[in-house]
Amino acid sequence: MVRVKVPDVVVRRLVNYLRILKEKEASPEDYISSAELAALAGVNAAQVRKDLALFGEFGKQGVGYPVLMLKQELVEILGAGEPVSVSIFGVGELGTALARYLTTRHRFDKDYPFHVKALFDVNPKKIGTTVGGVKVSLVTEVSELVKAHDVKVGIITVPPEAAQEVCDVAVRAGIQAFLNFAPVKLKVPEGILVKYQDVTSDLQELTFFLRQRMER
C-alpha cells in the first residue's frame, strides 16, 4: 500500500490531524477544507493537502475533505485501528504513572489501540503486585511474556544506568520499537526503532529560547 518513504515530520502531522478530527463531532455530510484543518493544526494549507496526497485522493474540489471518511483514512494509514501490545520496563514513579494512564485510557475508550500487557521491574517487593490491573514481573521473564502476548513496543522508564541492558534483553525477546524515557542513547540493531523522550532536555530547549528571546 504505502510505497513512498514517509518522513518523520509528516507522520507527526498526520497523528495531529487525526487527533483534531477526533475532537470534532461530525455527521457524514460534514466537510473540512485543508485551510480549516491547517489552521487548527498550526500549519500551511498546502502542506495539509500534500501530506494527505501522499496516501491517496480523499478530497473533493470546491468542497474539502469529508470529515468522517478522512478520519477513517487516517486511522487506516496510521494503523491506529488495530491493537498494539505494549510493555513497560521499570515500575517506578514514571512507569507507574504511564501504566495507569494507558490502562485507564483503554478502559474508557475501547478503540484505544495500546494495551499494556506486561510490566517489568527488578525490585522483589514489586514483583507480583499489579498496576492498572497488570501484573509486575521479573525481568527474567521478559522473553516468555513478550512472546506470549506478542508485545511489539517497549516503554523504558528504568534509571539511565539500566536502560541499555533492559533494552538488550527486550530486543532479544523480540520487541521492535521503544519509547525511551531514560536520558541515554540506546544502541540497537538495524531496524529496531527508538523514540526518545526526556523532560530535562525539553526544559533545556525551552530555556534556551526563553533566554534568547529576552536578549533581544
Place this chain on the structure above:
Amino acid sequence: MVRVKVPDVVVRRLVNYLRILKEKEASPEDYISSAELAALAGVNAAQVRKDLALFGEFGKQGVGYPVLMLKQELVEILGAGEPVSVSIFGVGELGTALARYLTTRHRFDKDYPFHVKALFDVNPKKIGTTVGGVKVSLVTEVSELVKAHDVKVGIITVPPEAAQEVCDVAVRAGIQAFLNFAPVKLKVPEGILVKYQDVTSDLQELTFFLRQRMER
C-alpha cells in the same frame, strides 16, 4: 551574544551534545573530535562542527575540542547553568511523578537547574499536602506564587479539558513557556513558548513505522 536565529533542531542537538559530554569523565587536557562526538550523538561530523560554529570557535585544528571547555561553553549557550523556576499544573499521577523526579534530581545534583517552586491542583484533598517537599496550592493562588518565585516555565499535566483554562491563568500570571503533556493544542499569545509531549502520539508514530517496515 547570540544574534543568529537558531533552528529548533540545532538546539535539540546541542542539548544532546551536552548530555554526552557530561557523561564523559575528562581532564583539562582531554580533547574530542567532531567525528567522535558525532558518532556518539548519531549525527554527521560536519553537522557537529557547524552547530558549534554558530556560537564561536571552540576547537583546535588537528586536535579537536577541549572536552571540559566545550562542556562549559554549551552550558553557557544553553543557559543550563542558571536556575530556572518551574511550576507543575495538575498533581495527578503524571504530575506527581514529574514533581518527584525533578525534586529528586535537584537534591542529588546541585547543578541541576530546574527547581520546582509550586504545584497546583483543584482537588481540595490535595491542597496543602506536599510532593517532593513542595506544597500543593489551589489554582487561584497561581498569580501570587508565580510572581513570588519568578516562575518562568509551566508543566501542564491536567486532563485535556482543563489544559487551555489552566494555560490562560498561567499566562496571565506571567509564565512564559510551557511543557504541555495534555493532548490538545494550546492557544497562547505571541511570544509564549509551548512544547508538546504526548505518549499516545509517540506510540502512534512508532506504530506507523513498525507497520510500514513490515509491509516491505
Place this chain on the structure above:
DNA sequence: TAGATTGTTAATCGATTAACAATC
C-alpha cells in the same frame, strides 16, 4: 615537518510554500 582536524564555503538534498489548472 607530516598528519589530523577545524571552520567554512559550496553542493546537495529535502521539505515547505506558492501558484494554478482541473473539477466539484
Place this chain on the structure above:
DNA sequence: TAGATTGTTAATCGATTAACAATC
C-alpha cells in the same frame, strides 16, 4: 454557471553533507 477548493507542479527556502584551505 460562478465560486471554491483540491491535487500537483514549480519555486523557494532551509538544512545537511561534502570538500578543502587554513592551521594546530
